[in-house]
Amino acid sequence: MERTHTNGALRLKDVNQTVVLVGWVAKRRNLGGLVFIDLRDRTGITQIICDESTSDSIKDVRNEYILQVYGIVRERKDKNLKLPTGAIEVQATKVTVINKAETTPIIIADETDALEDTRLKYRYLDLRRPVMQQKLFERAHITKVIRHFLEDNGFIEVETPILTVSTPEGARDFLVPSRVHPGSFYALPQSPQLFKQLLMVSGFERYFQFARCFRDEDLRADRQTDFTQVDIETSFLSEAEIQELMEDMMCLVMKEVKGLDIARPFLKLPYFEAMNRYGSDKPDIRFGLELQDITDIFKESAFSVFNSIDPKKGTIKALVLPNMAESSRKDIDQYTAMAKKYGAKGLVTIKYQDSILEGSAIKFFNETEKDQLINRLGLHKNDLILIIAGDWEKSCEALGALRNYFGKELKLYDPEIFSFLWVVDFPLLEYSFEDQRYYAKHHPFTRPKEEDIPLLDTDPSMVKAAAYDMVLNGFELGGGSLRIYDQSLQAKMFGILGFTPEDIKRRFGWFIDAFQYGTPPHGGLAFGLDRIAMILTHSESLRDVIAFPKTASASCPLTNAPTPVDQKQLDELSIILKDHN
RNA sequence: GGUCCAGUGGUGUAGUGGUUUAACAUGCCUCCCUGUCACGGAGGAGAUCGCGAGUUCGAUCCUCGUCUGGACCGCCA
Numbered sequence: 001m002e003r004t005h006t007n008g009a010l011r012l013k014d015v016n017q018t019v020v021l022v023g024w025v026a027k028r029r030n031l032g033g034l035v036f037i038d039l040r041d042r043t044g045i046t047q048i049i050c051d052e053s054t055s056d057s058i059k060d061v062r063n064e065y066i067l068q069v070y071g072i073v074r075e076r077k078d079k080n081l082k083l084p085t086g087a088i089e090v091q092a093t094k095v096t097v098i099n100k101a102e103t104t105p106i107i108i109a110d111e112t113d114a115l116e117d118t119r120l121k122y123r124y125l126d127l128r129r130p131v132m133q134q135k136l137f138e139r140a141h142i143t144k145v146i147r148h149f150l151e152d153n154g155f156i157e158v159e160t161p162i163l164t165v166s167t168p169e170g171a172r173d174f175l176v177p178s179r180v181h182p183g184s185f186y187a188l189p190q191s192p193q194l195f196k197q198l199l200m201v202s203g204f205e206r207y208f209q210f211a212r213c214f215r216d217e218d219l220r221a222d223r224q225t226d227f228t229q230v231d232i233e234t235s236f237l238s239e240a241e242i243q244e245l246m247e248d249m250m251c252l253v254m255k256e257v258k259g260l261d262i263a264r265p266f267l268k269l270p271y272f273e274a275m276n277r278y279g280s281d282k283p284d285i286r287f288g289l290e291l292q293d294i295t296d297i298f299k300e301s302a303f304s305v306f307n308s309i310d311p312k313k314g315t316i317k318a319l320v321l322p323n324m325a326e327s328s329r330k331d332i333d334q335y336t337a338m339a340k341k342y343g344a345k346g347l348v349t350i351k352y353q354d355s356i357l358e359g360s361a362i363k364f365f366n367e368t369e370k371d372q373l374i375n376r377l378g379l380h381k382n383d384l385i386l387i388i389a390g391d392w393e394k395s396c397e398a399l400g401a402l403r404n405y406f407g408k409e410l411k412l413y414d415p416e417i418f419s420f421l422w423v424v425d426f427p428l429l430e431y432s433f434e435d436q437r438y439y440a441k442h443h444p445f446t447r448p449k450e451e452d453i454p455l456l457d458t459d460p461s462m463v464k465a466a467a468y469d470m471v472l473n474g475f476e477l478g479g480g481s482l483r484i485y486d487q488s489l490q491a492k493m494f495g496i497l498g499f500t501p502e503d504i505k506r507r508f509g510w511f512i513d514a515f516q517y518g519t520p521p522h523g524g525l526a527f528g529l530d531r532i533a534m535i536l537t538h539s540e541s542l543r544d545v546i547a548f549p550k551t552a553s554a555s556c557p558l559t560n561a562p563t564p565v566d567q568k569q570l571d572e573l574s575i576i577l578k579d580h581n
Numbered sequence: 582g583g584u585c586c587a588g589u590g591g592u593g594u595a596g597u598g599g600u601u602u603a604a605c606a607u608g609c610c611u612c613c614c615u616g617u618c619a620c621g622g623a624g625g626a627g628a629u630c631g632c633g634a635g636u637u638c639g640a641u642c643c644u645c646g647u648c649u650g651g652a653c654c655g656c657c658a
């Protein structure tokens with residue numbers, strides 16, 4: 001189709017050129033003998049001006065019609081500074097309607113007022129909106145920069161299967177019934193973890209893939225059932241070398257996509273410090289408001305909430321909120337409810353309104369405790385102190401959730417800032433009292449820190465993993481680890497996790513077998529591409545950077561997926577449905 | 582599995598401590614208008630108030646259930 005320019009291209013320098021434009025009618029302003037049309041394509045909007053002589057049918061043109069416009073570029077009398085093309089307009093000499101359009105159910109403009117449900121039902125129209133187009137263009141730009149970076153650094157792109165085998169320990173799998181093998185199922189990959197490790201066994205040394213991953217778990221604003229991982233694995237690199245390479249990559253993305261120079265190297269925060277100071281393993285360090293430990297002050301406390309905690313695993317954590325001492329009863333009830341939601345037993349609140357400690361817990365404190373509290377927390381007039389006592393992890397996380405809430409509520413950070421860091425030194429294992437066994441915190445192939453390997457025999461819970469998460473503004477962008485390549489170490493790991501040899505053979509024998517033929521030291525990580533795109537585009541939800549996302553209940557308003565299928569299809573798959581009525 | 586919030590013309594909202602023409606904005610249609618750009622002006626069409634049951638003389642409104650959407654907890658190695 002004849003077209004000389006896009007609708008975002010023309011400028012003052014093009015005046016008097018003869019041009020041919022195509023695009024959608026974004027807006028028509030009919031002044032009677034004179035008609036203005038905003039012609040839109042993915043690059044922008046150009047104003048077309050027509051008079052009655054141009055075409056009789058011009059008054060029949062409606063929004064979202066597709067037009068081909070022949071005309072001459074003119075300088076505008078009244079320029080529109082809001083548009084890049086606002087200095088010019090195209091005086092139409094001929095206008096052809098390429099296609100008509102029904103009235104759209106949603107307004108095609110950045111400021112659509114349609115609810116998300118409606119937007120998803122008519123996603124193809126929602127994606128016509130310039131803001132949405134910009135988000136997807138930006139996502140594609142991120143993808144492009146990452147791919148170029150990895151290719152330039154010797155990484156090879158390899159595809160791994162979508163129909164694969166159910167993997168051990170992790171999220172719920174999506175299963176696909178086999179027609180050929182009745183009663184057997186493929187699983188969709190939660191990540192290509194095992195395949196990428198096998199590619200290291202094969203000797204590719206540097207692998208990457210934009211991998212679709214699937215997890216059958218409940219959705220959130222930042223979680224979808226199917227999502228895209230930038231999956232990366234390397235051989236012969238140390239933890240520090242992998243991290244440096246990934247910093248190079250993300251800094252290039254920030255430079256190319258956002259035009260920002262990010263400070264190097266990224267802060268490396270050990271897991272325990274992240275939890276103690278920020279109450280999160282993915283801390284938002286754009287603002288301070290750090291948690292403080294006051295456990296030792298109240299060792300001998302007369303206050304039952306403080307003296308009933310387990311001295312080994314328990315903790316007392318405080319969060320000081322400046323100028324919040326005048327919070328109402330209602331506000332404080334709300335903070336308490338929030339703390340409880342995140343697993344705290346309760347919330348102790350103390351006001352330092354007129355430089356005097358006030359609160360229902362104060363009567364249990366002696367003078368030494370009061371003095372120590374004031375000094376330790378460095379209290380100022382009008383501070384509000386929130387205290388959570390109990391299990392270390394739960395207390396930190398609950399207070400960390402409050403910290404995040406106040407960081408946002410009190411606008412303690414500039415939303416344009418991007419604060420990267422690594423969280424490192426994660427514990428290798430997590431003990432479940434319920435199941436009376438250890439679970440791998442990352443996955444069972446994660447390598448322990450070299451110096452902690454002897455602890456595997458004596459105190460497994462103290463062993464740290466060679467695992468690392470890249471964190472940005474309170475979101476986990478990605479995470480990874482060095483992997484176990486030594487077979488005896490792997491055997492020891494399985495022993496600690498309580499797997500019998502039969503378990504191992506049945507569940508991932510095919511994977512372990514590969515390791516006996518010369519496995520290089522290897523490690524890698526995976527980034528959540530959707531999350532990167534979400535944060536860089538300042539989107540509220542992952543759904544805004546995914547072309548066709550699913551709703552919170554894992555359905556698609558556009559296609560109505562998932563849907564029932566014909567009995568014939570079920571029969572072929574040897575599936576008999578349980579009666580849900 | 583759980584908690585909370587929402588469902589009213591095409592779209593987004595208001596509203597009713599229970600009764601009559603259900604309001605506003607925008608979109609849509611018709612007419613007028615040669616410098617608009619969120620154009621303006623005049624007129625018009627468009628809603629069984631998510632669905633089902635209950636209470637009542639009477640329910641968009643109250644009660645219960647249900648469905649859909651959203652946020653979060655659990656879950657997500």
